[in-house]
Amino acid sequence: xxxxxxxxxxxxxxxxxxxxxxxxxxxxxxxxxxxxxxxxxxxxxxxxxxxxxxxxxxxxxxxxxxxxxxxxxxxxxxxxxxxxxxxxxxxxxxxxxxxxxxxxxxxxxxxxxxxxxxxxxxxxxxxxxxxxxxxxxxxxxxxxxxxxxxxxxxxxxxxxxxxxxxxxxxxxxxxxxxxxxxxxxxxxxxxxxxxxxxxxxxxxxxxxxxxxxxxxxxxxxxxxxxxxxxxxxxxxxxxxxxxxxxxxxxxxxxxxxxxxxxxxxxxxxxxxxxxxxxxxxxxxxxxxxxx
Amino acid sequence: xxxxxxxxxxxxxxxxxxxxxxxxxxxxxxxxxxxxxxxxxxxxxxxxxxxxxxxxxxxxxxxxxxxxxxxxxxxxxxxxxxxxxxxxxxxxxxxxxxxxxxxxxxxxxxxxxxxxxxxxxxxxxxxxxxxxxxxxxxxxxxxxxxxxxxxxxxxxxxxxxxxxxxxxxxxxxxxxxxxxxxxxxxxxxxxxxxxxxxxxxxxxxxxxxxxxxxxxxxxxxxxxxxxxxxxxxxxxxxxxxxxxxxxxxxxxxxxxxxxxxxxxxxxxxxxxxxxxxxxxxxxxxxxxxxxxxxxxxxxxxxxxxxxxxxxxxxxxxxxxxxxxxxxxxxxxxxxxxxxxxxxxxxxxxxxxxxxxxxxxxxxxxxxxxxxxxxxxxxxxxxxxxxxx
Amino acid sequence: xxxxxxxxxxxxxxxxxxxxxxxxxxxxxxxxxxxxxxxxxxxxxxxxxxxxxxxxxxxxxxxxxxxxxxxxxxxxxxxxxxxxxxxxxxxxxxxxxxxxxxxxxxxxxxxxxxxxxxxxxxxxxxxxxxxxxxxxxxxxxxxxxxxxxxxxxxxxxxxxxxxxxxxxxxxxxxxxxxxxxxxxxxxxxxxxxxxxxxxxxxxxxxxxxxxxxxxxxxxxxxxxxxxxxxxxxxxxxxxxxxxxxxxxxxxxxxxxxxxxxxxxxxxxxxxxxxxxxxxxxxxxxxxxxxxxxxxx
Numbered sequence: 001x002x003x004x005x006x007x008x009x010x011x012x013x014x015x016x017x018x019x020x021x022x023x024x025x026x027x028x029x030x031x032x033x034x035x036x037x038x039x040x041x042x043x044x045x046x047x048x049x050x051x052x053x054x055x056x057x058x059x060x061x062x063x064x065x066x067x068x069x070x071x072x073x074x075x076x077x078x079x080x081x082x083x084x085x086x087x088x089x090x091x092x093x094x095x096x097x098x099x100x101x102x103x104x105x106x107x108x109x110x111x112x113x114x115x116x117x118x119x120x121x122x123x124x125x126x127x128x129x130x131x132x133x134x135x136x137x138x139x140x141x142x143x144x145x146x147x148x149x150x151x152x153x154x155x156x157x158x159x160x161x162x163x164x165x166x167x168x169x170x171x172x173x174x175x176x177x178x179x180x181x182x183x184x185x186x187x188x189x190x191x192x193x194x195x196x197x198x199x200x201x202x203x204x205x206x207x208x209x210x211x212x213x214x215x216x217x218x219x220x221x222x223x224x225x226x227x228x229x230x231x232x233x234x235x236x237x238x239x240x241x242x243x244x245x246x247x248x249x250x251x252x253x254x255x256x257x258x259x260x261x262x263x264x265x266x267x268x269x270x271x272x273x274x275x276x277x278x279x280x281x282x283x284x285x286x287x288x289x290x291x
Numbered sequence: 292x293x294x295x296x297x298x299x300x301x302x303x304x305x306x307x308x309x310x311x312x313x314x315x316x317x318x319x320x321x322x323x324x325x326x327x328x329x330x331x332x333x334x335x336x337x338x339x340x341x342x343x344x345x346x347x348x349x350x351x352x353x354x355x356x357x358x359x360x361x362x363x364x365x366x367x368x369x370x371x372x373x374x375x376x377x378x379x380x381x382x383x384x385x386x387x388x389x390x391x392x393x394x395x396x397x398x399x400x401x402x403x404x405x406x407x408x409x410x411x412x413x414x415x416x417x418x419x420x421x422x423x424x425x426x427x428x429x430x431x432x433x434x435x436x437x438x439x440x441x442x443x444x445x446x447x448x449x450x451x452x453x454x455x456x457x458x459x460x461x462x463x464x465x466x467x468x469x470x471x472x473x474x475x476x477x478x479x480x481x482x483x484x485x486x487x488x489x490x491x492x493x494x495x496x497x498x499x500x501x502x503x504x505x506x507x508x509x510x511x512x513x514x515x516x517x518x519x520x521x522x523x524x525x526x527x528x529x530x531x532x533x534x535x536x537x538x539x540x541x542x543x544x545x546x547x548x549x550x551x552x553x554x555x556x557x558x559x560x561x562x563x564x565x566x567x568x569x570x571x572x573x574x575x576x577x578x579x580x581x582x583x584x585x586x587x588x589x590x591x592x593x594x595x596x597x598x599x600x601x602x603x604x605x606x607x608x609x610x611x612x613x614x615x616x617x618x619x620x621x622x623x624x625x626x627x628x629x630x631x632x633x634x635x636x637x638x639x640x641x642x643x644x645x646x647x648x649x650x651x652x653x654x655x656x657x658x659x660x661x662x663x664x665x666x667x668x669x670x671x672x673x674x675x676x677x678x679x
Numbered sequence: 680x681x682x683x684x685x686x687x688x689x690x691x692x693x694x695x696x697x698x699x700x701x702x703x704x705x706x707x708x709x710x711x712x713x714x715x716x717x718x719x720x721x722x723x724x725x726x727x728x729x730x731x732x733x734x735x736x737x738x739x740x741x742x743x744x745x746x747x748x749x750x751x752x753x754x755x756x757x758x759x760x761x762x763x764x765x766x767x768x769x770x771x772x773x774x775x776x777x778x779x780x781x782x783x784x785x786x787x788x789x790x791x792x793x794x795x796x797x798x799x800x801x802x803x804x805x806x807x808x809x810x811x812x813x814x815x816x817x818x819x820x821x822x823x824x825x826x827x828x829x830x831x832x833x834x835x836x837x838x839x840x841x842x843x844x845x846x847x848x849x850x851x852x853x854x855x856x857x858x859x860x861x862x863x864x865x866x867x868x869x870x871x872x873x874x875x876x877x878x879x880x881x882x883x884x885x886x887x888x889x890x891x892x893x894x895x896x897x898x899x900x901x902x903x904x905x906x907x908x909x910x911x912x913x914x915x916x917x918x919x920x921x922x923x924x925x926x927x928x929x930x931x932x933x934x935x936x937x938x939x940x941x942x943x944x945x946x947x948x949x950x951x952x953x954x955x956x957x958x959x960x961x962x963x964x965x966x967x968x969x970x971x972x973x974x975x
Contacts, residue, residue: 095735099961100914101914101965104914109958115322116320120492127527136529211493252496258483265804271798275783307806377702394816398901402820460813488812489812
């Protein structure tokens, strides 16, 4: 037995959060064929939103998730309409540079407002934990786990059961075909971007509860979202879950057996290898993002 | 009217201005320590200027310090120090906070043959580069770890096992190695010696390891933010060692503010404490310094501020003795120096590091850091009671 | 060389006469501009003529820089020996990974090179012999010319990169690359050994980028993984290219000088908002002049 149950538990809890966190990235990539390098900073924006509401008005970061979502939704739609629509017809790598520029802009703007200090949302239940047999469980992680699961489920239902969701999937599978049956891709792009950004913002609330953050942590989170998307395959909830759990296990086990320092390297290495060998991902279906 | 104006102008011109420069962390990971360092510099500057400035040769110079924020990032420190020297024309640099920052700045200062006196970096690596223009008033980092272990093994019942975790940073690694070496010498069993990356905000996997080993002593070598994080996560994972020692944090007033009751009975090494007792050319003595600091900032000084003041003071004394702004001559005075100050006796070896003062250890008791080793303001509380 | 290429060549040579007129500050700005010029010209061979955006080209900057630094620091080799080795190591590494890497295109290729860049940075940060995350201090240059030597080194490198661009623009080798850019499948059916040509073009980029990294490391004296594998430098190279115009010999120079001047002036005047404005600038350039000032 030993330490293994503890590690598996940590991986599961963390992995589920990663799955939810990356859903937006995966959707945007799958549907819009955009690799959004600003995505991680969207998450950080969400964390700062939660932080501001908590320190300013005393709103619990878990309760302000809907607010973050709506803020992200509007932000995403706006960005899509004002910026991204304009460059989508250019080379895809131009969009890459555009989103990188956006990332530089947003993270430095956060740095200007909040300064480079490490912030954390110190909720009163942050240090609580309980022991079951060989494992110790921290309450926040469990809370975040259940919320991630719940929200991921909500996105799943939205994509599968609603008209909007079906149009999104239709555009992802076949842009021209969807147009023929009367779906306007422009609208779907805006909705997807909004939904994706909303997911990023709301996962920021959860991230902020889990650990401290600074304006410049976005890049690392983008890499994580990228890894989750590419391992699982694009634009589908099931794939994101698979990818999220993969990343959870990868991080926890690398950190434990090789040391904390190797965690990020391991993610990057796997990402690099996947791109070289199987850019469609393990469970990759036929989506726009295909090479 | 014109007369007054003319008088003002002549006054302004009768006193020359000496521009010093410092790139200090006002934001980022080391924001707390950086702010304390700046306070140390500012207190020195105001005191000197109130006395009519620094007398160099037959001129009196009013001191001005140009500050930039390096955002706790060594590469930015390097860039800013380069800017201070090439763009702002500063020849005398007051050091940044953090060994990595000092290390980065040192190369630039040396390249331009400017001069830096610093009270913010303790890594011994700084002094192994063969640099000639870098002086430091901090005992080197291994002393942090050694002092903690020395104190721990002097306590009853004697602890047997120790876990050492450290931030991957030249200061923290150096301090951790000091602890490791001393722990082995004293026959302690080292059950864990492991690093975590700079900027890590979640140490769960390390905590899981510590929890499995259940050591008597936990030493955390990192900076202020790490120390707060380590305490929070030790508590979160219900790990209850008998002795918790953290290299940076406990003496800083913000430490107790951030952790409240959880800060109680944690040990931390200090470069200087107000329990020291020395004479000083500028402040009278250590007590005088403590009072001046209290008057200006409303709280007791701790070693990060004192280090800043001491570095600036050493530079001032060297400038006055050299009687010129010539870098080479000021450097010679620093090498010759052996002077008693509120901070202890300041004297450097040929590599530029201070070799003339002791360190101490404090423990948080009733919300205040008190010196417990080797000078005793109070008896150390041991073993540490479990978290509430 | 064509008429305007000759003009640029002489302008570059004439820049060598400038230093006596420069203050420390302007010497620094020009040195930085030349560094960015060499990097943009290097990327131009790949992106401009071959059509592959190596967004993570700074990986080779890091390889060249660290190789040079470690050879000097650990083996005590002189800079003049370490630098070429740094460049060659960088180019060889590129040659090695090019065949599998260059099966990917457009933003997939871009992001994969970026992953490589970040992964190498993390690797260097975790290894012991590279000095880890703490970085290393290089020996300080004490020779003829003082720190002006670095201005001339970057100038030489820029001239070298420029001539290489002119060569690619004019030669059959260059025509093959352009064929790949326009339509890789067609090029292949016409008998162009695309893998070989792509790989060579990739390592040409890596050679110059690696050399540039080596000179930079010695110049700046303190290097760490985040500064040698900095994604912000990657994006600056691309913005310089986009600003000046991709696939021309003059564009990269124009873009690099414009961007570096803008950036330094901003940095000097408003260090606090520098990042915000830089980000905004990138966005605006992509939006407004995606094809550059100097059109192909």
